[in-house]
Amino acid sequence: MKVLACDGIHEDGLNLFRDAGWEVEIAPEPIKDPEALADKLAGFDAVLVRSATKIPVAALAKAEKLKVIGRAGAGVDTIDVDAATARGIAVMNAPDGNTLAAAEHAISLLFALARHIPRADAGMKAGEWPKAGLTGFELEGKKLGVIGLGRIGGTVARKAAGIGMEVAAHDPFLPAGAAAKGSVPLKGLDELLAWADIVTLHIPRTKETTNLLSEARMRAMKRGAYLINAARGGLVDEAALIRLLDEGHLAGAALDTFATEPLQADSPLRGHPRLILTPHLGASTSEAQQAVSTILARQIIDFTATGAVAGCVNLPPLTAEAAREVGPWMPLMSALGRLAARLVPAPTRLHVTYAGRTEGLDTRPLTRLLVAALMGTASGRVTPVNALHEAAARGLTVAETVGGDGDGFDRLLRVRIENGERAREVEATLHRGPRVVRLDGVEIEFDPLAPVLLMRNEDRPGMIGTVGSKLGAAGVNIVNFALGAAGDGQARAAITVDRAVTDAELAELRAVPGVLSLHQV
Numbered sequence: 001m002k003v004l005a006c007d008g009i010h011e012d013g014l015n016l017f018r019d020a021g022w023e024v025e026i027a028p029e030p031i032k033d034p035e036a037l038a039d040k041l042a043g044f045d046a047v048l049v050r051s052a053t054k055i056p057v058a059a060l061a062k063a064e065k066l067k068v069i070g071r072a073g074a075g076v077d078t079i080d081v082d083a084a085t086a087r088g089i090a091v092m093n094a095p096d097g098n099t100l101a102a103a104e105h106a107i108s109l110l111f112a113l114a115r116h117i118p119r120a121d122a123g124m125k126a127g128e129w130p131k132a133g134l135t136g137f138e139l140e141g142k143k144l145g146v147i148g149l150g151r152i153g154g155t156v157a158r159k160a161a162g163i164g165m166e167v168a169a170h171d172p173f174l175p176a177g178a179a180a181k182g183s184v185p186l187k188g189l190d191e192l193l194a195w196a197d198i199v200t201l202h203i204p205r206t207k208e209t210t211n212l213l214s215e216a217r218m219r220a221m222k223r224g225a226y227l228i229n230a231a232r233g234g235l236v237d238e239a240a241l242i243r244l245l246d247e248g249h250l251a252g253a254a255l256d257t258f259a260t261e262p263l264q265a266d267s268p269l270r271g272h273p274r275l276i277l278t279p280h281l282g283a284s285t286s287e288a289q290q291a292v293s294t295i296l297a298r299q300i301i302d303f304t305a306t307g308a309v310a311g312c313v314n315l316p317p318l319t320a321e322a323a324r325e326v327g328p329w330m331p332l333m334s335a336l337g338r339l340a341a342r343l344v345p346a347p348t349r350l351h352v353t354y355a356g357r358t359e360g361l362d363t364r365p366l367t368r369l370l371v372a373a374l375m376g377t378a379s380g381r382v383t384p385v386n387a388l389h390e391a392a393a394r395g396l397t398v399a400e401t402v403g404g405d406g407d408g409f410d411r412l413l414r415v416r417i418e419n420g421e422r423a424r425e426v427e428a429t430l431h432r433g434p435r436v437v438r439l440d441g442v443e444i445e446f447d448p449l450a451p452v453l454l455m456r457n458e459d460r461p462g463m464i465g466t467v468g469s470k471l472g473a474a475g476v477n478i479v480n481f482a483l484g485a486a487g488d489g490q491a492r493a494a495i496t497v498d499r500a501v502t503d504a505e506l507a508e509l510r511a512v513p514g515v516l517s518l519h520q521v
């Protein structure tokens with residue numbers, strides 16, 4: 001396995017990859033050209049980025065091997081997550097690792113604004129004694145409006161309350177329970193903007209939040225208020241911010257993040273006396289960098305080795321314990337997906353039933369894997385990440401039932417596959433190894449992970465002998481010959497063989513009188 005580390009990923013995380021046997025390549029500088037990045041990514045199983053290396057759709061054009069894009073931090077706005085999902089690539093982040101660093105940076109900016117620290121420092125270093133004109137204000141008792149009360153916003157709120165500020169927040173997506181339990185009062189956006197002395201942003205950049213602080217919204221802030229954006233560029237209209245500072249409507253602002261990064265050398269933001277600027281330093285503490293790199297490395301190593309899913313923005317989570325529980329089922333699911341694809345071409349409906357003892361079994365990754373194997377036989381790269389997306393795109397309805405009688409098996413899996421003309425059903429279990437136990441309701445046992453010939457034939461004497469001797473003559477050894485009678489004058493057979501049968505050999509077997517159909521799976 002190979003991982004490409006871009007943008008200065010902390011060594012501790014890279015060492016975890018090395019310890020797990022991965023080859024680690026460090027990109028000496030951000031790869032800005034999407035085509036160059038696409039060429040590079042072609043050889044890697046995982047790529048790690050911070051904010052400098054962007055991953056647009058064009059960078060994924062040759063990512064045939066790529067399993068994971070890892071964001072060593074929180075915001076995934078520099079990654080085209082939809083494009084990654086469509087290509088079956090997991091996108092992971094490690095937001096818990098830099099919460100404290102980003103919150104402390106916002107608090108630093110709060111103090112820096114209140115006491116003019118940067119201007120005082122610059123004046124002193126220029127040989128001045130710049131005391132006049134740098135009278136600040138006290139934070140205790142002032143009103144702080146937090147937009148986005150998640151990890152970072154929540155931490156900022158707690159710390160600001162600790163220094164005696166009055167804190168309120170706007171966060172329409174806070175889970176109801178958390179909102180009710182929280183000690184920070186929530187307000188509508190307009191109400192919060194009109195109420196706060198200082199507004200601080202802690203939301204992701206998405207289509208919905210881009211330009212959230214438009215000129216009109218900033219004008220709705222109190223005259224003489226301050227603004228802090230240590231979340232993302234693009235949330236604030238930068239040109240309007242300069243106008244409002246010039247007019248004196250806003251008294252000052254502190255920005256850690258910018259619409260274009262790195263900020264252009266001639267940006268008008270740079271020379272503004274009421275602005276404090278830092279170069280996206282929110283997560284730049286040694287503790288945060290160590291934390292995000294190791295959290296991310298563990299997530300990626302576990303995901304690729306065991307299927308456990310943590311910190312993934314395009315797959316549901318699966319704990320290590322749940323992954324251990326579903327792990328043994330994984331090869332069976334893939335085999336059943338491939339078998340189902342052979343039995344029913346161009347399927348329109350798949351119904352998976354998990355019967356018997358189902359408590360503790362997270363069926364979501366199993367169904368995704370089955371669908372991925374089913375779809376993957378028809379086209380390029382389908383993984384559990386894009387399986388349901390591909391199914392919907394190709395008109396396959398996927399239904400799942402959990403529970404029901406296991407028919408004497410501890411756990412029984414029933415896969416029904418239809419295409420409008422044909423419906424087939426396979427039942428399987430892991431009891432005594434992966435086994436199909438019934439095909440279309442007929443009891444017949446075989447290992448779907450081995451090469452198998454599925455035969456439907458007239459139920460009359462001599463059939464087994466004729467087919468068996470044809471295989472023997474071709475040098476194919478029969479490992480197992482399972483028979484079942486449907487009671488309709490036809491018999492079913494699953495012939496497990498020691499090697500794949502050639503097309504010519506298949507044609508010869510199909511020509512045996514009494515053989516009604518024969519498929520290799």
Ligand SMILES: NC(=O)C1=CN([C@@H]2O[C@H](COP(=O)(O)OP(=O)(O)OC[C@H]3O[C@@H](n4cnc5c(N)ncnc54)[C@H](O)[C@@H]3O)[C@@H](O)[C@H]2O)C=CC1
Pocket residue numbers: 073074075076095098099102147148149150151152153170171172173174202203204205208209230231232256257280281282283284
């Ligand atoms: N400057 C820096 O170096 C860093 C910046 N960040 C930025 O901070 C953002 C927040 O990070 P976390 O707190 O870890 O994320 P989080 O997901 O824990 O919190 C985000 C909160 O924003 C809320 N939200 C979303 N849309 C909103 C809207 N339109 N109005 C109000 N609230 C809204 C969500 O409900 C959530 O509670 C990240 O997405 C990233 O862009 C994160 C780390 C470092």
Ligand SMILES: O=C(O)CCC(=O)C(=O)O
Pocket residue numbers: 050051072073074075076098280281282283284
């Ligand atoms: O990696 C960095 O320096 C920036 C971190 C960040 O913006 C994030 O985690 O969203």
